[in-house]
Amino acid sequence: MEPTIIADYQQRALEAKTQFTRYEKLANQYSLLRLVIFGLIVVGIYFGVVYNDIAIVIVAFILLGLGFAWLVSKQSGFEEEKKYYQDLTKVTENEIAGITTRANLYDNGNSFSDDKHFYTADLDIFGHLSLFQMLNRAATFAGRSRLAFWLSKPSVKYVILNRQDAVKEIAAKNSWKLDLQARLVFAIAEPGNHLEQLITYLNVPLNLKGENWLSKYAKIAPWLLLAAIIGTWFYYPVKMLAVLIGLTNMSIIFSRAKAIAKTDLIAGKIGKILGNYASAFEGIEQEDWDADYNSNLASFIGKDGTSARIKELSHLINKLNYHLNPYIGFFLNLFLLWDIRQIIAIENWKRNNRQNLEKAFDVIAEFEALISLSSMHINNPQWAFPIIVDGAAYSITAKQIAHPLINPDYAVKNDYELEDTYKIDIITGSNMAGKSTFLRTIGINTVLALCGAPVCAESMAVSVITMVSYMRIKDSLNESTSTFKAELDRLQMLLAAVESDEKIFFLIDEMLRGTNSVDKYLGSKAVIERLISKNGVGLVATHDLQIAHLEQKYPDYVRNFYFDIQVVDGEMLFDYKIKNGECKTFNASLLLKRIGIDTEASN
Template structure:
């Protein structure tokens, strides 16, 4: 009777423990769902904020800023109030890097067209992408890189201690052994409990003996279950769609379901995380050699699935990058996917700057012509010359990334873009403004000599020297571009440079931005017009701040 009462007491004690475990699991599930819904709400609110004032809650890409790049610094590709800041919807390291590469490295027509198809296809599923993005938020994305490095690096060697066949058989049989001992213990009493006590002591010794190896294996995976679970759900979304575009199909090296492999790893990590609770971990190790059991499961999983994981995790980044551009296309439905031509061309209707709000933006038509020429753009201060050059450049960057351009219509061939706009001195490098300008010109001339199809955007060359040398240097540069058949947009205040059209004929074309002055007031229309500028405003602007010449 006493044994029966003891058994019943054990059962009655077990029931509230079981209920407690069920309630905790239910609460964890609800909290995870709440976190996911909060992330989804943030994603939707972020899109509303972007549409309202252009402020994006994702990374602005400051880490990719490079003043020595042929164009990214001058065209505001990276950093605060940049194209990257407007487009980016990536949280993974891979996604951020792929987006930066798309905006900063040269592309070729076949890849551009494939990317256009991929972005258009995801655009058709853009509503689904909000859930995809929500799953990836609020996680330590650096840990995913750590996990990838562990899987492809030392983990296999660190798991070598689990290869002992006898140890594996014993650990796998332990749940059955323990169940049998507890059941028989009620009938055979002290003998079985004595054997069980010895086993628990042996298990404690084995756990201590292997603890160093187990700690090495566990390092980097701790707390990663939720992160990997979110990634598994995101990857599952990519696997379930019947993608048509070649660019997306190429992201799938096989039909293998990586999401299932990741869920298997999640299950192992969740089991492993029991050691984070000292009491629970001790009980499980004494009874079931729990850490050893998890290590053996991890080794079996690693042999079976790890080769697929890195590609699967990287695939998320590539999808994030495409989703970034698809979201950009969805937010600005009036933008157009440019036509990529094999014939020399750069033309567009209603081309605008994507970083300027629609209500403030003034769009322009532009056609570079049928053969390489230098387009000299003259105009008043603040009339729009610099913005126009950046408008052309930044839309070319979008076009070559496979994204829609801020234009009603756009057609262009492949060019390598080179810019000369924001030239700064450097105290650290003891570089004056003029020396910095010479360095930039040297870089451009070098690129022009090496690139197959260079295009140059120049905004007010040689600001750091006197007007005579500035004119002579500008004239020499323009003639160099003419002789090398390099299409160039050259913005300047120096009206005398426009006279080069008379010397070089069709190899030079003049455009201008002007102002209308009425009753001493200046009005800007920011529209590109043919021919050289005839109205300048520096004297008026100086007068407004109290500087007049007598």
């Protein structure tokens, strides 16, 4: 199945590249035509001055100017199409890279890392080569934050099921999904707070001095100047009136330069960005949705016409940006008081349209998070959507479950069953036999299951639980914390969590490593017995076989499993398969012997 998916992406990327090349050629052709038209305008002005013929100047300005503006508009459209297909190629090739090399152009979520979180640090949820890096297709900071939140806390059952339906529907619309990614990929390079700045700008009025009379004058100023220019044909001295009107217009522009600059400082930079967001909103609004989750999100922005409103603001800001071309800006302000007209139009838009806009951008964030889960479903169609089960006790059952971050060519699959019960499973085994990986396999797939994503398993059923892990305990020089103190802090957090109202499922890997073997055994035994007394449920991996003897004391609560090795001709062979019972084979002495330390000789 995977080669078929890759071939599909390769075909899509090829088609996108072909369109990119087409629009690049058109943009270059129209750029050359613009240069020709500009040259004709200069020639027209020259002959108008030489022959003192205002008609030639008017023709040069109006007719050729209109032609120049049309060419600018067409070239701008071609540039937008070219950029779109370039981005579509980028996001499509990124899917190929994600499947073949696990590379990803999107953020790896390192900023969301938290060593004190219940489980994210131990289960490689954020950071380099993490689950987030594998999943993430959110270009905006809001989208990344939404996905990070989903991975950091289990959702309630009805939300999980609704998300599953939404993810399946989006996965069936791969062309739409890639299109939306292409329209939003620009946000990767934008500052994380660019939307926050936009919302702040929309809520702060400009307070343009004299706005009312300026608005009225800006409407009649072009007609006054045009009448004065035409009047020079009949009575030449009228040209002084035309000059006076022109100077008045420019003095108004210069007198409001501070207000124009203030608008330009923020709005001037976001016109094109808003255009991209408008396109994304439009793509969501116009798609037909069956899943309730998707339909509700789309209807929220559709009923307010969000895409049209954003597109209108983008258009207004882009019109203001015309003044960035000194030649065009001068004549637009001279004849039309262009900058004044645009900042007034922008202020009117802000007054009438800023409501609910912040919530509308939340819809984008939500869809980006859903798209992230959908990419995993598309790229791994053999993965299953888990069943979310009810019940007073705990359930985690899985068939052929594997770790999603391990190359599928090497990942070993296992079965596990904990069905509507209260148990603590002790897992013993040799070094490197697979105990820690198995704990992380159960943990990371449960994270996926409880956020609405498919899991790396043939099938899985899980109740809504909150995990707490005790695995990678680190000291901290900054906090003057030893390893043993860090372990005690983690244990205290675990025990406090178990006593809460939530369903806590713990993952403990080699408890109390920072102390001597006697205290380690006695402390670990006492902690497990405390957990049993609190109806705690989870997995405990250990090298200490004495811990496995707790099954004899608590036969109805403790179960033993193990990972072992086979030694053939002095070589260790690992099958990484979980088995019932206690481990009988250990390999520390063999591993030490390989680096030149003979434990038997030392005796």
